[in-house]
Amino acid sequence: MPTPTHFHQIAHLPGRSIDIDGQEYLYFSGTAYLGLPHNPAFQDLIQEGLHQYGSVYGSSRNGNLQLTIYQQAEQKLASWAGADAALTLSSGMLAGQAAIRQLMLEGYEFSYSPDVHPAVWHLPQVDIAKETFEHWIENTLTTLHTTNRAANRHQIALVTNSVDALRGKLYDFEWIKSIPEDREVVLLVDDSHGLGVTGTGGRGVWERIPKRKNVRLIVTASLAKAMGLPGGVIFSDPASLHRIRYSAYFGGCSPVAPDHLYAYVQAETIYQDAYERLQANIRQFTDSIRDLNLLSFTDNYPVFYSGRDELYPFLLERGIFIYSFSYPKPTDKANTRVVLSAWHTPDDIQKLSAACRDFAALYL
Template sequence: MTNHFSIDHLPGRTINLDGQEYLFFSGTSYLGIAQNPSFRAGLAEGMARYGTVFGSSRNGNLQLRIYEEAEAKLAEFARAEAALTLSSGMLAGQAVVSWLKAQDFGFIYGPNAHPAIWQEPTLTLPQLSFDAWTRQLTDLLAAATSQHVVIAVNSVDALFSLDYSFDWVNQLPDSQQITLLVDDSHGLGIIGPEGSGIRSRIPDRPNVRLIITASLAKAMGLPGGVIFSDSETLNAIRRTAFFGACSPIPPAYLYAFCQSQNLYLSAFKQLVENIRRFENRVGSSDLFQHIPDYPVFYTAQDRLYSSLLSNRIFVYSFAYPSPTDKPNTRIVINALHRPEDIEQLGEKLYGKTG
């Protein structure tokens, strides 16, 4: 079993364990926003203006304009028609699922679909590859008893660094009304053009309504979640009691986001540069499973964790999503890493170059 450590500071490119510095190749702060001095300065400005929290319903009779301003910028960033924010990615997913289930739509779940986009506590997800599952979709849709069917999937497999193609959307039948619900928590900010997420990779179909949900607490560095869809859909979700009862994201963070558009682009470019540096170091090695230009490098060799730890390099390795699952071991590159950090990691894995 992987040891668990406790620290009293925020991880960045390094952490401090028992008075010693370790390189940190873990976590989900892919763009390093939480440790970015410019973002933190913008956050301080936001807190001076908005305080630490706004504990009111977004549907109240007094509203803060920053929410609409930030949602417009998020929609533009993600190449979506509109956006709606909530206080977590889990709430974003559950707000959508609750609204869809209230309409008695049938659900078809993809492999490893994130718990944010399903409600059944004992749901059994398909135990096959994503490609194999898509080949079964025609039969699954034909067997559906509901006229309107929801297909709920992730945008990528971040656990095992597997890419998903969405070309199968073009093969969906024209005769059914379908909602495609995609969790993009591990894609928003780091895949797609300039980190815009999965939207540009999903074909448009007249009978397929697209809803994308995501945690903003990963690459985007914001304590909240977001829903992307058409304005009519988001207005309907906003009118639900579920949404009305939710406290919103602290407005100071959205203010900082609005002031930081160039920062996100700069961090994305740095992240890609860091990933490619490590990709060059990995070369044709079969030690890792990896999506090109993606910051997660999965390995089935769990012993790699203890080996790197003994060399003061801390990587991701623990059971997820439940404590009974097999440990998932992966190296995560972020935008804060320096060239020498990646070279040191490569040296411990493969020895000195040249």
């Protein structure tokens, strides 16, 4: 029987199903929450963009010839997310590192919450909190309240995720209101697993974070997950993004492929329809397994975590492939979770639900 660390190889892009050695499996893994990689209408828009812009634009964004699609896409992203401004890069990892490097240049010291995404690590030295997210908040607020600004001249950047995607848990940010008014801090939030899925209509975490005059907000995210785009984005105030935009780090980066940004600008109804299909799938699944005590999850979020790693081989024998491997390091404990997408059908969800109920009846 395969173990959670057993790896399979396929020669095609995963969709609602995959083929492993000639056998079809329903696919409940990955991060394509809105199902856009296999969405025919979205693919058509990419083809239109490909004919207009080609497959890649390898020039610096700060060159003396610039494509208008970048400004159009960034304005649309910022307006949609409710942010002041947006800046795109060629990956979520690059977006996180561009933000972190700029804060390093500005002299900030970093306080990291548990399980923070590697995209926003300050390398080579990263001191990730070992306590729970709630304890990290408590300790952070205690430090900010007991260490006055005159005694501690260090500038502090609080770095965290918007969600615990490994365990299907959305983080609450009401604690921002408790930061003392005499402490100016930066809050850097990685929203890679939230943008396109959480918030009103999938707009992400920006609207969920209380705005404070003494808290500079920077949100980074991969666009390659729910949004279906090979790139990343930084949301912040215009001044912060201006400093990143005209840094040597950003100037030396190749940008997002413009054909995909063209598709994004044209795809508003496609995103809306995919979000609604995803939410319908989430409701169907949660209604059917809520009583099992098998999976932990947050309502309206497509990730369902299980501490029972044996769920993976059990479902695999029944033609269902789910996420189960060590992350972010190979030495970490295997993480087993079910991930829903907009591309799943009601029959797919029903089959998954029935198999989960069978597992619970045998082992719980």
